[in-house]
Amino acid sequence: MKKQLNVSAIKQGTVIDHIPSTALFKVISILKLDHCKDMVTFGNNLDSNVMDGKAIIKVENRFFKDKEINKIALVAPHAKLNTIKDYEVVGKYVVEIPDEIQDIARCFNPKCITNHENIDTYFEVISKSPVALKCRYCEKITHQDQMEIK
Amino acid sequence: MNAKNLISITDFSKEEYLRIMDLAADFEANPDQRLLDGKVVATLFFEPSTRTRLSFETAINRLGGEIIGFTDSSSSSVTKGETLHDTIKMVSNYADLIVMRHPLEGSARYASEVSDVPVINAGDGANQHPTQTLLDLYSIVKTQDRLDDINLFMVGDLKYGRTVHSLLMAMSHFNNPIFNFIAPPELAMPNEYKLYLQSKGMRYFEHTEFTDIISEADIIYMTRVQKERFPDPVDYEKVKNVYILRNKMLKHTKDNMRILHPLPRVNEIHTDVDSNPKAYYFDQARNGVYTRMAIIAHLLNLK
Secondary structure, three states: OOOOOOOOOOOOOEEEEEEEEEHHHHHHHOOOOOOOOOOEEEEEEOOOOOOOOEEEEEEOOOOOHHHHHHHHHOOOOEEEEEEEEEEEEEEEEEEOOOOEOOOOOOOOOEEEHHOOOOOOEEEEEEOOEEEEEOOOOOOEEEEHHEEEEE | OOOEEEHHHOOOOHHHHHHHHHHHHHHHHOOOOOOOOOOOEEEOOOOOOOOHHEEEEEEHHHHEEEEEEOOHHHHHHHOOOOOOOHHHHHHHHHOOEEEEEEOEEEHHHHHHHOOOOOOOEEEEOOOHHHHHHHHHHHHHHHOOOOOOOOEEEEOOOOOHHHHHHHHHHHHHOOOEEEEEEOOOOOOOOOHHHHHHHHOOOOEEEEOOOOHHHHHHHOOEEEOOOOOEEEHHHHHHHHOOOOOOOOOHHHHHOOOOOOOEOOOOOOOOOOOOHOOOOOOHHHHHHHHHHHHHHHHHHHHOOOO
């Protein structure tokens, strides 16, 4: 079968691959790509050998720092980044859940102050697989199945 | 923003616990030390808690400080829709210290980030109430003359009771404690605390019956079994009279044993215990004043 690119190639920038289809718009929001001036193309519900439908995002002229890209690990734990220069892949990176997470997830505790005032959430990651986050404020632990992205 | 705060019992080291114990003993021996002369302390009670507020206000008065604040949020600007952020920002311009009680969990930590002056958490929902734990520790050291090698029995609601969780964390800083948990299965000590003790190599035993095993206790820490904690009222009816301490049960307990309770009690300690010299819960409440004087003096570097 002829291999075909579903989303057109970029000259230079970053390709974020292996995003779960359900997480595409969350990743766009976390990386603030909806406010980005550079060219962004994305595809969703693409065939994948390893996951049940994937999404891919290509951002022209943009290179992410590890800390910046790791923010998406909560919603796209298997995402892979390819850095492109002159249409060639010059770097690869697999996202990693950071030790601290700022203002991405909600605290599951309805009585936590972060669910009542307009403030950033902060979590200490006490387990990466499965994910468990300890809230800096109410000290309760939000488990993966309770997690909601802000 | 670099003020020293007391928000969670884990904010203090063992050395700081011991310093608070020493300061509390000093204030008990010499209560009239006007160290807060000319200073203003704000007591912000976003929900009523008469016992805790009176204890703090007595401590502040004994130290010679002035008090501003409110006793419940209906008498504050919160009813006008002011955020906690703005209330704390404003008050930290007026006061040298903020004592805060709030129904939302994590509110005290947040207030300490917003405030320019130290914040003491006087209870944030079901989360933390560290000054209660420090007064519990002071009551233990005062009655046992040590904090090491304590055989501590905790009785009642060990699942939701924040006081027992914080006391467990605090006692784990000391050598060789033995924990005995007595609770119905519905209100048993949560796993995370048992795992914590295991990780520190500390001994604990779990019981569902309140029997003569208490003869080994140095401290019996009683808590209320609250009806609203049970999803099924039938379950509550089954256990409501099982975890009641009566005077006749104290016959074979050790001479040094003392009974603590964070108060208020309902029926879990029978009134026939009150006249027993081993009943210590009212003295424990008095210790709260000295302990809070000590905490204030420590946080404001007054001693």
